[in-house]
Amino acid sequence: MQRKRRTYKIALIILILPLHLCGCWDYMDVEERGYVLGVAIDKSEEVILNDNNPEYMPLEATGEVYDFTIQIPVISRSQSKPYGQSGASAEKPRHWNLTIRATTFFEANRQYATRTDYPPFYSHLQAIVLSEDAAKGDIGKLLDMFLRDPEMRRRTKVFITPGKAKDVLEVIPKIDDYASQYLAKITRNAYKTSRLLHRTDLGKLSEAMHAKSSFVLPRVIATEDEIKDAGCAVFDNNKMVGWLDEIKTKYLKWISGYAKGGIVTLNMPGKEQYPIVLELRKLKTKQKPVVSGDSISMNLDIKAVMNIGEVSEVGFAHAEDDEYIHELEIVAEDLIKRQIESTIDFVKEKYGCDVFFFGRSMRRYEPETWEKVKDNWNEVFQNVKVNVNVMVQIKQLGLIK
Missing domain, CATH: 3.30.300.210 (Nutrient germinant receptor protein C, domain 3)
Structure with a gap:
């Protein structure tokens, strides 16, 4: 009899337990997230910003200052796209690029919360673009949060541009809605041409940096509505030392x-x-x-x-x-x-x-x-x-x- 009661108790506990486990402790509605698709990192120019500029942030620590830009899709505009129409609207872009001037990306990431009611969420991050000026420093410190934070995906692609990284995210593609998605998809064409690199995600980059080996990252350039991915940047000791052209x-x-x-x-x-x-x-x-x-x-x-x-x-x-x-x-x-x-x-x-x-x-x-x-x-x-x-x-x- 006692054995039966014990069996009933265990069965009852098993039935009740899932009621307490269902759901997620950090649950948030999908429409309440700010899905970050792209990040651009530029070395900050010698321009003094006052506290009336939303990109200004008082700094607590000294160090190299960078302009960190994130790209968030404006979902409502993308959903309102007329049937058969591709690319961004002529009136308003379907993305929102926010720039913060800071010494580290983590503090910039928290500062974004002062400008948007949708907290940045990075699990769908497609591309990280660094300018040549920023890449000539130690990119390990610039990418530390991306490699440390569990929200980041190791398959996120990393690119280098000779111009401003922010300009790459400003591109209004003719087919895709967002420059970040457009940029990440280009690497899929590696079976068509070897002039672009394709094994250049955060995971591979992390392996190279931890092994203290030299590596290369893809070179991208951008116009108003187009991005080209060809050639590569050469890195030694985590610092960019030069370029290789498309044929090399x-x-x-x-x-x-x-x-x-x-x-x-x-x-x-x-x-x-x-x-x-x-x-x-x-x-x-x-x-x-x-x-x-x-x-x-x-x-x-x-x-x-x-x-x-x-x-x-x-x-x-x-x-x-x-x-x-x-x-x-x-x-x-x-x-x-x-x-x-x-x-x-x-x-x-x-x-x-x-x-x-x-x-x-x-x-x-x-x-x-x-x-x-x-x-x-x-x-x-x-x-x-x-x-x-x-x-x-x-x-x-x-x-x-």
């Missing part, structure tokens, strides 16, 4: 094995007026260090499967000629090899930092040597000889007659 960015991705797609354009000997476009379908990159005494070299083997995308020569007579296709593969291999070697030499001479993940390959294949050189790896990297071997296989010729 492409071959940086080939070297590191992160190219998902893209094209290579070349000319056959004696036919410089007829460019041929090859499309990358599959890429396999293998980095293998070779240690001989105090000497370190790196064998870089690249295998690429490509298609013929376009031929400018009218009446292309060699379309099904195996000998010509083989010659085309050799020309492509030579071009890619020269571009890769040029990219490596440029980074060595100009920046002297390893953005190709050679250090990671050393740690994997030569752990004992890596322990000896890891503390001054950038110096060692500049003297590493890289042996480049490229193999190109052209499989598809397209629909031809």
Whole structure:
């Protein structure tokens, strides 16, 4: 009998317990949140703001001053968009950009609460944009809250712009409603072109900073209604040291094995007026260090499967000629090899930092040597000889007659 009563009591507790657990302790209605889609960080200009300016905030501590801008969607305007109409309204933008001048983002974040009745909420953050001036300082301190706060997503994309970061968020896109979403979506086109970076979210950035390794972040520029994502910024010791153009960015991705797609354009000997476009379908990159005494070299083997995308020569007579296709593969291999070697030499001479993940390959294949050189790896990297071997296989010729 007592056993039955105990069973009933346990069953009753199990039934009652969910009534106390349902719901959420920090519950807030969806329409009461200020969903932050983008953040821009600019180095503050030497302009004195008075307390009548909403961007002004009295500072308690000394330090570098930045302009922090957040982008909040104006949901009511987006919902009122006429059927079939894309982009922002001609009368009013569908976003609200708020700027606060402060020494840290956390204090700026709390200061936003003095200007909006919707508390900022960052779980839907799409993009963080830093200006070149801000990125030349230690970006670790600027991104500390984003890496520390549990509300932030590790897949948020990070970008660098040579102009003002705030201007990127001011873009009124022709298709999307918000510049932040537009910017984050561009990275999905990495399978179309290797001239833009795509593995540049907060999670990857955090790994690089904690490993104290060099890294790259995508370069973006903006006009009134358009954003371009191509090229990249080079970072060493968490500070921006310069830029890589679009072509060097492409071959940086080939070297590191992160190219998902893209094209290579070349000319056959004696036919410089007829460019041929090859499309990358599959890429396999293998980095293998070779240690001989105090000497370190790196064998870089690249295998690429490509298609013929376009031929400018009218009446292309060699379309099904195996000998010509083989010659085309050799020309492509030579071009890619020269571009890769040029990219490596440029980074060595100009920046002297390893953005190709050679250090990671050393740690994997030569752990004992890596322990000896890891503390001054950038110096060692500049003297590493890289042996480049490229193999190109052209499989598809397209629909031809």
